[in-house]
Amino acid sequence: MDIQLDQAPCGYVSISDTGIVRSVNQTFLDMLRYERDGLLGQHIESAMSVTNKLFFHTYFYPYIQLYGHVNEMYFSLRTSAREDVPVLLNGVRQERGGETVIDCVVLEMRKRIEYEKDMLQTKTKLEELYQATKEANEQLERLHGEYESKQQELMRVNDRLEMLASTDPLTGLRNRRFFQDGLLASLAAYRESGEPFSLLLFDIDHFKRIxxxxxxxxGDLILIKLAELLRSLSRASDIVARYGGEEFVVLLPETDRAKALLAAERYCEAASSTEMDGYRITVSIGAATVSPEATEVTLVDQADLALYASKSGGRNRVTHFEQVPER
Structure with a gap:
């Protein structure tokens, strides 16, 4: 055997048709830690475990007899120290010197197996990481959904609290604080656009007597029924509020003096003509309309003065601040 083949970077073994080792290179001997005379003339199966002998008989011999070659057959050989060496084997059956021989090239597979194990471990870790990431994303989506739900719930609670904070508990109308905020907003809009607005201050006549x-x-029933009446006669843009005790207030956007008086007369007439669960009442109303020098304090004071004029004038009537004599 020439030196190139003997020192080739792969194992080479030539066996007879019956499996007897005819020649072998040094690389193959080093791979299995045999001396040359320890393998020459021996059956190739002497370097195999029982399991691999069975595999060799079941697959290698029938296949090479049938097709004349074997490509990339993977199994294990055994060293002189009885250690398994994983190998990849290519074989070809041919005639040489009047004898049928099987020439085999053997590649040791330790590194490849290690790489495959590393790749399998890496794949397993990637799958575990993917699963963990998927579960984390699902958990994140659940938490996000819970967060959105709780945020919506919080907004509803806040809206409810805001409604409670700005609503009169007896009548269900807006309360004095809400009216004052609306009055400030209306004043700011008036100074920007010049659009007039008015307010009406109501007082139930002889409420103490009731x-x-x-x-x-x-008395509470009368307050509730009057609140319902005022709400039914008002526009969506109007602010109808309980101002305190038996006093109510209506803020009328886009309403000048003439329109304010018409609206006030409608409220006054409706109150006197509506039976409230068997009881009848009348209301006195004071009206005021915004002017360039008006403030939230002066407007309420003007409506209050006009209300006082209505009560002094006999009640069940409407008075605008501009109609109050000796102001």
Whole structure:
């Protein structure tokens, strides 16, 4: 055997048709830690485990007899120290010197197996990481959904709290604080656009007499029924609020003096003509319309003065601040 083949970077072994080793290169001997005379003349299966002998008989011999060659057959050989060496084997069956021989090239597979194990471990880790990432994303989506739900719930609670904070608990109308905020906003809009607005201040006539005669439950009933009436007669843009006690207020956007008086007369007439669960009332109303020098304080004061004029003039009537004599 020439030196190039003997020192080739792969193992070479030539066996007879019956499996007897005829020649072998040094690389193959080094791979299995045999001396040359320890393998020459021996059956190739002497370098195999029982399992691999069975594999060799079951696959290698039938295949090479049938097709004349074997490509990339993977199995294990055994060293002189009885250690398994994983190999990849290519074989070809041919005639040489009047004898049928099988020439085999053997590649040791330790590195490849290590690489495959590393790749398998890496693949497993990637799959685990993917699964963990998927689960984390699903958890994140669930948490995001919970966050959105709780945020919506919080907004509803905040809206509810805001409504409670700005609503009169007895009548369900807006309260004094909400009206004052609306008045400030209307003043700011007036100074920017010049669009007039008015406010009406209501007082139930002889309300103390109602409470004293029929009791506070009836007085509360009257307040509730009047609130319902005022709400039914008002526009969506109007702010109808309980100002305190038996006093109510209506803020009328885009309403000048003439329109304010018409609206006030409508409220006054409706109150006197509406039966409230068997009881009848009248209301006195004071009106005021915004002017360039008006403030939130002066407007309420003007409506209050006009209300006082209505009560002094006999009640169940409407008075605009501009109609109040000796102001």
């Amino acid at each position: 409470n004293d005669t029929y009791g506070h439950p009836v």
